[in-house]
Amino acid sequence: MTNPIPALRGHSLLTLDDLTDAEMLALIDFAEMLKVEKARRSLRAEHRLAGRNVALVFEKSSTRTRCAAMVAAHDEGAHAEYLGKSDIHFGRKESVADSARVLGRMFDGILFRGFKHSTVETLAKVAGVPVWNGLTDDAHPTQILADLQAMKQYFGMLKGLKVAYVGDGRNNVAHSLMHGCAKAGVDVTVCAPPELSPGSAALALAQAAAKRNGSRVAVAADPRTGVLGANVLYTDVWVSMGEESQFAERLKLLRPYQIDMNLVRATGNLENGRVMFLHCLPAFHNHDTDVTREIGALEVTDDVFEAPFSKVFDQAENRMHTIKAMMVSSLT
Ligand code: CP
Ligand code: NVA
Numbered sequence: 001m002t003n004p005i006p007a008l009r010g011h012s013l014l015t016l017d018d019l020t021d022a023e024m025l026a027l028i029d030f031a032e033m034l035k036v037e038k039a040r041r042s043l044r045a046e047h048r049l050a051g052r053n054v055a056l057v058f059e060k061s062s063t064r065t066r067c068a069a070m071v072a073a074h075d076e077g078a079h080a081e082y083l084g085k086s087d088i089h090f091g092r093k094e095s096v097a098d099s100a101r102v103l104g105r106m107f108d109g110i111l112f113r114g115f116k117h118s119t120v121e122t123l124a125k126v127a128g129v130p131v132w133n134g135l136t137d138d139a140h141p142t143q144i145l146a147d148l149q150a151m152k153q154y155f156g157m158l159k160g161l162k163v164a165y166v167g168d169g170r171n172n173v174a175h176s177l178m179h180g181c182a183k184a185g186v187d188v189t190v191c192a193p194p195e196l197s198p199g200s201a202a203l204a205l206a207q208a209a210a211k212r213n214g215s216r217v218a219v220a221a222d223p224r225t226g227v228l229g230a231n232v233l234y235t236d237v238w239v240s241m242g243e244e245s246q247f248a249e250r251l252k253l254l255r256p257y258q259i260d261m262n263l264v265r266a267t268g269n270l271e272n273g274r275v276m277f278l279h280c281l282p283a284f285h286n287h288d289t290d291v292t293r294e295i296g297a298l299e300v301t302d303d304v305f306e307a308p309f310s311k312v313f314d315q316a317e318n319r320m321h322t323i324k325a326m327m328v329s330s331l332t
Contacts, residue, residue, distance in 0.1 A: 014133045049327065063281075103127055104129045147280070163232040169192025192219070281315075
């Protein structure tokens with residue numbers, strides 16, 4: 001199978017706005033094909049990125065994004081080089097722009113995870129090779145490709161579904177999810193306290209996409225009414241990387257937004273099997289982390305996280321298929 005989306009050849013993905021609605025949906029379908037292909041173990045015949053090199057530049061820690069990119073590149077015959085915060089001069093002894101130009105001379109593509117969104121923009125502007133955003137403070141576009149793939153796997157279609165995101169409505173995942181859902185014709189309601197409501201620019205971008213696709217973007221302060229009719233309940237951590245000093249304040253604001261079985265029932269879709277739970281992970285759903293040892297579950301209760309309708313590990317696996325789809329469509 002060759003690249004089914006040749007229009008993306010040479011393209012970067014900094015936000016979902018870098019894809020047309022049709023390209024985004026085609027990438028999700030390509031990822032599903034790659035999943036089937038991997039299951040059939042026909043990888044040796046399909047080294048689409050043989051001889052290529054990709055740099056993984058990470059300022060923040062990661063389990064899924066890093067491993068997804070490493071395995072995706074390896075499956076396609078490419079070499080992936082992980083460059084962590086203290087491995088390269090990037091922005092410390094050398095400007096981001098200078099490091100980017102060096103990386104662009106040596107690598108065929110760069111996946112970046114970090115803090116300021118302007119850093120990934122600089123990379124894309126000067127590196128001369130495709131740059132992919134593996135999460136910045138503002139956006140997490142590759143996550144949303146995997147999320148939409150998980151929804152399509154569960155329901156068989158996307159258009160017409162209703163997603164309720166519950167929690168920190170102004171973080172990278174919430175903003176990209178609103179946008180991705182709207183681009184796919186999926187209704188999305190962000191349930192968040194007014195202090196953590198989506199940013200106005202992100203909301204306007206999602207609303208414009210929803211208008212094109214006949215879907216709806218809404219914001220609700222009350223989670224009980226906001227989740228009514230939802231097919232997908234989605235949450236993320238209450239404190240994103242880099243915001244650790246706000247932990248106590250966030251707990252106070254977001255306690256009423258924990259997803260528990262009562263909230264799942266409030267969708268009205270538990271009995272008819274038309275609801276699923278998603279979380280980009282990592283998640284605080286029990287006592288088994290350093291953060292939750294004393295206080296227990298935060299954004300989701302353990303019974304919801306472990307329920308049969310929770311598809312968080314399908315979603316995590318999809319990170320690999322979607323990042324692979326993105327690398328192959330950008331580089332071949
Ligand atoms: N969901 C996600 O991006 O996970 P990591 O932080 O482990 O990469
Ligand atoms: N909003 C979270 C997502 C982690 C994948 C963060 O930025 O830490």
